Amino acid sequence: MTNRPVLLGGILLAVLGSLCPFLWFVLTSFKSQINVEAIPPTWWPDGRLVFYASALIEHRFLHYVRNSAIVAGGTTVIALAVATPAAYALARLRLPGKTWILGGLLCVAMFPPIVIAGPVWQILERLGGLNTHWGLILPYVSLTLPLAVWILTTFFHELPVELEEAARIDGCTTWQALYKIMLPLAAPGLFTAAILTFIYAWNEFFFALLILTDPERQTLPVGIALFQGEFITPWGELAAASVVATLPLIVIVLLFQRGIIDGLSAGAVKG
């Protein structure tokens, strides 16, 4: 595709198609009530922040933001702490049946959530984990582990073996080789895995809906999905809350676009 006009058209189509629908929601969030309910719609907002004040304060969306931050942050930290040594062992050590483990993880990642939802709910009920943040973090860690392990295994593979061998000769144990030599080198991979895990946990809805029924504990996706007005859907507040929920993700994408693209394809094509 060296044809300039065709390329330009493609770029325009891709960018506008991706952004315009959400931009409309962003514009809506800055309107006033009269503006939102105009038929036919008015395109430009009158630049009010009423809906933000109402969503964040009256509808207590800051609460949901806090809950989401706890759950997504906790999931990311635990998932990485668990996935890193596993990925190192799978990439570097002689582990019998490791191709089976990697293949098995891939299969587990494909499970439809509904298949594990019932028993997971029962386990959490027995442990007292319903309506708690840790009760949601536990299944999230399990659900994000396969991707994290795959990404990290790929990264460890690509690092030169010589460095570790030198470290071994100098008397490092396997754990020391991992934490002192490999981890700093694999930092970009860790970072990518962390970003993808965080985004998953920030956006997940199905399990959050089942496990968190107490509005005090619910995460942003649940808050947004169940957001109801008394009589009509409060579109302005909903748009404002949606923008708040999406803003951190947009910042992440703008800053780390490269790493995300590499990480997502690492699990799939590159192996």
Place this chain on the structure above:
Amino acid sequence: MTKSTQKHTTGWLMAFPALMFVAVFSLYPAMDSFLLSLYSDFPGPERSFAGFGHYAELLQDPVAHQAFIVTLGFVLLSTTLELLLGTGIALVVHERFRGLGWVRAAVLIPWAIPTVVAAQMWRFLLNDQYGAVNAILFGDRVEAYVPWLADPWMAFGAIVLADVWKTSSFAGLLVLAGLQLIPEETHDAARVDGATAWQRFRHITLPMLKPALLTALLFRTIDAFRVFDLVFVMTQGGPGDATQVIQFYGYKTLFTEGRVGYGTTISVTVFVAMAILSLFYVRTVGSKLLQREPA
């Protein structure tokens, strides 16, 4: 203890926590679902072994049939569109031009947005009174405004549209990874021989892209099977049962009606359909990846 068994032990120790998590929160629940599907619906002293009774019920259940058909239609239609659009996106962001990073970031934004937000957004865009879609199509002619989500076919189309908007870029990324594996020289040689852009795409790019396209197709198919968020927010399965996908039907049976036996039967059936697909995936694409493992 010899050096090599010591290394085995360390390896297993390192992998153990991860395997435990997956075993307790994914493998055991999946197996337990299967066991639960063999018992009568409500837990308690009256609970009795039902064998494959629920599976027989599933075969007779018109709502379940409808849900399977809707799901299958959704999967086929959305993955086809996503692969087409994804290939287009991949071809665009594979080129080198100024501002490429910004374009890639822009294309990734729908993928990053929470599905629930995307669903509310499309619900608003398609709103019968305040929606932008009606305004764009009909302008001031308010009497022509269409209540999109109230019509069975339109509502189904709306779910597909929202899914395609949200995930085409992910399919595009997988295709892009494939594009990057094609050596520049192949294209240059064909160009020297006078091949047009279309001929180069048709006879060089497309054949070499096959593995990546297959990967994208399988990833998207498996993911489309689990569609839930869009349906929950946009239509609640309606109007009628027009958008009731199997995951949503399973959710309602299991958690709203509390029918544990029948609900898990539905979920296990979905799982079996998915397992067949996963095996297909591991056999065709996965085996190639695993061959590259060092001994």
